[in-house]
Amino acid sequence: MVERKIKTVYDVVCPFCGTLCDDLEVDIDIKEDSVIEVRNGCQIGTKKFFSSNPSGHRYLKPRIKANGEHKEVSWDEALDAAADILVKAKRPLLYGFSSTECEAQSKGVELAEILGAILDNTASVCHGPSLLAIQDVGAPLSTLGEYKNRADLVIFWGSNPVHAHPRHLGRYSEFVRGYFRKDGRNDRFIIVVDPRNTHTAQIADLYIQVKPNEDYELINAIRATLRGVELDAKEVSGVSIEKIRELVEMLKLCNFGVIFFGMGLTQTLAHHRNIDAAICLTRELNDHTKFLLEPMRGHYNVTGANQVFTWNTGYAYSIDFSRGYPRYNPGEFSSVDLLIKDEVDSSLIVASDPASNFPAAAVKNLFKHPLISIEPHETPTSAFADVVLPAAFAGIECEGTAYRMDKVPLRLRKVKEAPGECLSDKDILEKLIEKVKEKLGE
Amino acid sequence: MVEIKLKLKKKPELPLEADIITPDNFVGKSVADIKKLELYYGKEVVKLGDFFDISGKSTDINDTKIIIDGDLSNVKRIGENMSGGEITINGNVGMHVGSQMKGGKVTVNGNADDWAGAMLQGGELEINGDAGHYVGAAYRGFWQGMKNGTIKVKGKVGNETLAWVNGSKPGKRFPKLICGSAGAFLGIHSHGGIIIVEGDCDRCAGADQIRGAIVVKGKVTKILPSYKKIGEVGEIELPNGEKLTGKFIEYSGDHSVDKNHSKIDKKTGEISKSSNGRLYIAA
Known part of the structure; x- marks a missing residue:
C-alpha cells in the first residue's frame, strides 16, 4: 500500500x-x-x-480558438487576444460573477467602466425579480441566526431546500435547536406552498398546493383576508377560502414567522410582482406579530455580486456603462434580453455557464460574436469560446470574500494549490484591465 | 407649423440612443447644426447626420413638427423629456418613446417597444399600433409614475401598463390611458389613474390599486380575489368628471392594500361609496 x-x-x-x-x-x-x-x-x-481535482476537463493553460479548434497558448498571447476583442467591441457584455469572490467582482466593475460595457450577473435569471420588488416596496429581512433562534413558523414558498440548499434546514430553518427553540423541529411549524409535492413539502406540517403561476392571487387573497375582508370567491388558486382563513389565523398567532422564497416565486409568471405581494403581506403581518422574509439565493456569492455592484455603481445588476456613467434597467440591459435582440457584439463570461441556462435564441446570438470565457473547466460556454482563460476555483484554490444569502460576508479559504498555469479570477481580470488600458492608450 | 424631416438612412445594428430628437433640441438651429447634434451608438458618440437625412427648419418650439421616416425599431428614447411641439414617427419605434415628456405630442404610426411614455408628466402620446410592456409605467424603484397627460394606443399594450400611476384630484392631474386591449397587471399600484380598455384584459387588473378607475369594455381573464362586487351600473363617472354610459359591473378594490381609500366601514361593514379604487367590467 x-x-x-x-x-x-x-x-x-x-x-x-x-x-x-x-x-x-x-x-x-x-x-x-x-x-x-x-x-x-x-x-x-x-x-x-x-x-477541482486534476481531470480531463480542467483547463491548465490559456487557449485560443484557431480554425475552429482550441490550441494552448501563453498567458500573454491569450490576454492580448482577449483585450483585442473587448477594445474593438462597440457594446461588450460582461456576465457571470456569481460563482467567484468579491475582489474579482469589483475588478469586473472596473473593467466594465473602462470599456463602457454592459455589466450583469446571474441574478438577472434568478433572484433579479426579488431585487426589483425590494426597490419598489422595501423588504423586512434579517440574518439567518435570528430565524434559527426565534422563528416558530417557517414558510417555504416556491423553494425546495431539501434539494437546492440541503443543509439550510439543518443549520437555520427546520431541525436545528435555537436559543428560544430548544426542541428544534418540534418547536417549529413548517408550511410549504408549492405546486409540486416536493421532498420539502413531504416533511412539512402543512402543505398547500397552489396552482402553477397563480401565487399572486393566493397572496392577494391572504392579504385581503388578513385585513378582515370577506372574499367573494370560494376558492383561490386551488386553495379553499376556509383553508386560507385557517392559514391567516396561524400566521397571526405565531411568535416569529419567516417566509423563505425561491425561484418558484421569482421565475413563474408575475415574477417580481409575486415578491412585491409577498413583501406587502410580510409588512402587514407585522401589525399582528413579528414576520420577516428571506430570498433563498442560489449561487454562493450572487448576493456578493449584488452587493459589490451596488456599492460601486448604485445598482445590483443589469448595468450599462455605455454613456460613461452607470444606468440600470432590467429588460433593457439584462443579458437575456440583450442577447435575444442581438444588441451586443462581444461578451466576456466570468465563472458562469450561460450556454446551459439561457434560452436557445440568446445562446445562438452569444456564439455569433466573439466570446471570452474565464472558467476552471470545460463547459458548453467555454467549449465555444474564442479565448479561454483558465481560472482557479475561488474558495478552494484561492482566498476571497463571499456573501451568504442573508448578506453576511464570510472569508473563503484556500485548501490547495491551483493546477497548471491557472490564476485566480481577480488576477486574470487585473491583467486584462492592464492590457485593455494599454490598448486604449491610457 | 414648421416641419423638420428626418429619414433614417439604414437600420442601425446596435441600438441608437436618440434622446436628442426633440423639438426642444432642434429649435432655432439650422439643418447643418442639427446634423452635428451628438448621440450614442453603443459606446460611440456619433452625429445625427450620420444616421439621418435631414431637411426643413425650426423657429419656435410650439411651432415645430418633426417627422421621422424609416424602421426605427432599434432607435430608442425619441422625444424623451420634450416639453412642446410635435413628433410624428412613420414606422416602428424602439424603447422609451416619449418617456418623461412634459408637453407636446408624439404620434407613432406603427408599433412601439417597451416603456413608451414612461413616467409621462404631460402632453399626449398616440400609438397607432401595438405597444410593449410598461407603457406609462414608473421606472424601477420610483414610487410616482405617470403624473399627467394622455396615452392612446390603438392596439394592445403589454404587461404592467401604468404601474405606479399617480393622479390627484386636488392637484387636477388626471393621467389617462385608452388602449385596445391590455396585458397582465394593468395599473398595478395605481394611485389615481384613469384606464379605459376597449377590448379584453389579462389577469390581475388593478392589483394594489389605491385610487383610480379601470374600465374594461371587453372580458377579463380573471378578477383578483381581493376585489368586491358592488353591483351593476348604467353610467360611470370617472375621477376627471368624464362620463361613460353602458352596462358595467362595478367592483371596488384593491382591498388587500392597507392604504385603500375605498375603505370598508368597521361598524356597518359597508364599502365606502367614494369614487376611488374602482374596476368596471362590461356586463
Missing part, C-alpha cells in the same frame, strides 16, 4: 450555494495536491471540492 501524507483543513466555507456552510473539513493529499475527503458537506457541495 502506498503511504499517503494527508493535511486536514478545518472550518472551510463551502463555495456552492447561498447557505455558505462554514464548518467543512477537507482532507488534502499533500503529494498529489488533491481533495480526498470532505466532511460535514452536503452532496452538492462535496462534489464541487472533488471537481
Whole structure:
C-alpha cells in the first residue's frame, strides 16, 4: 500500500450555494495536491471540492480558438487576444460573477467602466425579480441566526431546500435547536406552498398546493383576508377560502414567522410582482406579530455580486456603462434580453455557464460574436469560446470574500494549490484591465 | 407649423440612443447644426447626420413638427423629456418613446417597444399600433409614475401598463390611458389613474390599486380575489368628471392594500361609496 501524507483543513466555507456552510473539513493529499475527503458537506457541495481535482476537463493553460479548434497558448498571447476583442467591441457584455469572490467582482466593475460595457450577473435569471420588488416596496429581512433562534413558523414558498440548499434546514430553518427553540423541529411549524409535492413539502406540517403561476392571487387573497375582508370567491388558486382563513389565523398567532422564497416565486409568471405581494403581506403581518422574509439565493456569492455592484455603481445588476456613467434597467440591459435582440457584439463570461441556462435564441446570438470565457473547466460556454482563460476555483484554490444569502460576508479559504498555469479570477481580470488600458492608450 | 424631416438612412445594428430628437433640441438651429447634434451608438458618440437625412427648419418650439421616416425599431428614447411641439414617427419605434415628456405630442404610426411614455408628466402620446410592456409605467424603484397627460394606443399594450400611476384630484392631474386591449397587471399600484380598455384584459387588473378607475369594455381573464362586487351600473363617472354610459359591473378594490381609500366601514361593514379604487367590467 502506498503511504499517503494527508493535511486536514478545518472550518472551510463551502463555495456552492447561498447557505455558505462554514464548518467543512477537507482532507488534502499533500503529494498529489488533491481533495480526498470532505466532511460535514452536503452532496452538492462535496462534489464541487472533488471537481477541482486534476481531470480531463480542467483547463491548465490559456487557449485560443484557431480554425475552429482550441490550441494552448501563453498567458500573454491569450490576454492580448482577449483585450483585442473587448477594445474593438462597440457594446461588450460582461456576465457571470456569481460563482467567484468579491475582489474579482469589483475588478469586473472596473473593467466594465473602462470599456463602457454592459455589466450583469446571474441574478438577472434568478433572484433579479426579488431585487426589483425590494426597490419598489422595501423588504423586512434579517440574518439567518435570528430565524434559527426565534422563528416558530417557517414558510417555504416556491423553494425546495431539501434539494437546492440541503443543509439550510439543518443549520437555520427546520431541525436545528435555537436559543428560544430548544426542541428544534418540534418547536417549529413548517408550511410549504408549492405546486409540486416536493421532498420539502413531504416533511412539512402543512402543505398547500397552489396552482402553477397563480401565487399572486393566493397572496392577494391572504392579504385581503388578513385585513378582515370577506372574499367573494370560494376558492383561490386551488386553495379553499376556509383553508386560507385557517392559514391567516396561524400566521397571526405565531411568535416569529419567516417566509423563505425561491425561484418558484421569482421565475413563474408575475415574477417580481409575486415578491412585491409577498413583501406587502410580510409588512402587514407585522401589525399582528413579528414576520420577516428571506430570498433563498442560489449561487454562493450572487448576493456578493449584488452587493459589490451596488456599492460601486448604485445598482445590483443589469448595468450599462455605455454613456460613461452607470444606468440600470432590467429588460433593457439584462443579458437575456440583450442577447435575444442581438444588441451586443462581444461578451466576456466570468465563472458562469450561460450556454446551459439561457434560452436557445440568446445562446445562438452569444456564439455569433466573439466570446471570452474565464472558467476552471470545460463547459458548453467555454467549449465555444474564442479565448479561454483558465481560472482557479475561488474558495478552494484561492482566498476571497463571499456573501451568504442573508448578506453576511464570510472569508473563503484556500485548501490547495491551483493546477497548471491557472490564476485566480481577480488576477486574470487585473491583467486584462492592464492590457485593455494599454490598448486604449491610457 | 414648421416641419423638420428626418429619414433614417439604414437600420442601425446596435441600438441608437436618440434622446436628442426633440423639438426642444432642434429649435432655432439650422439643418447643418442639427446634423452635428451628438448621440450614442453603443459606446460611440456619433452625429445625427450620420444616421439621418435631414431637411426643413425650426423657429419656435410650439411651432415645430418633426417627422421621422424609416424602421426605427432599434432607435430608442425619441422625444424623451420634450416639453412642446410635435413628433410624428412613420414606422416602428424602439424603447422609451416619449418617456418623461412634459408637453407636446408624439404620434407613432406603427408599433412601439417597451416603456413608451414612461413616467409621462404631460402632453399626449398616440400609438397607432401595438405597444410593449410598461407603457406609462414608473421606472424601477420610483414610487410616482405617470403624473399627467394622455396615452392612446390603438392596439394592445403589454404587461404592467401604468404601474405606479399617480393622479390627484386636488392637484387636477388626471393621467389617462385608452388602449385596445391590455396585458397582465394593468395599473398595478395605481394611485389615481384613469384606464379605459376597449377590448379584453389579462389577469390581475388593478392589483394594489389605491385610487383610480379601470374600465374594461371587453372580458377579463380573471378578477383578483381581493376585489368586491358592488353591483351593476348604467353610467360611470370617472375621477376627471368624464362620463361613460353602458352596462358595467362595478367592483371596488384593491382591498388587500392597507392604504385603500375605498375603505370598508368597521361598524356597518359597508364599502365606502367614494369614487376611488374602482374596476368596471362590461356586463
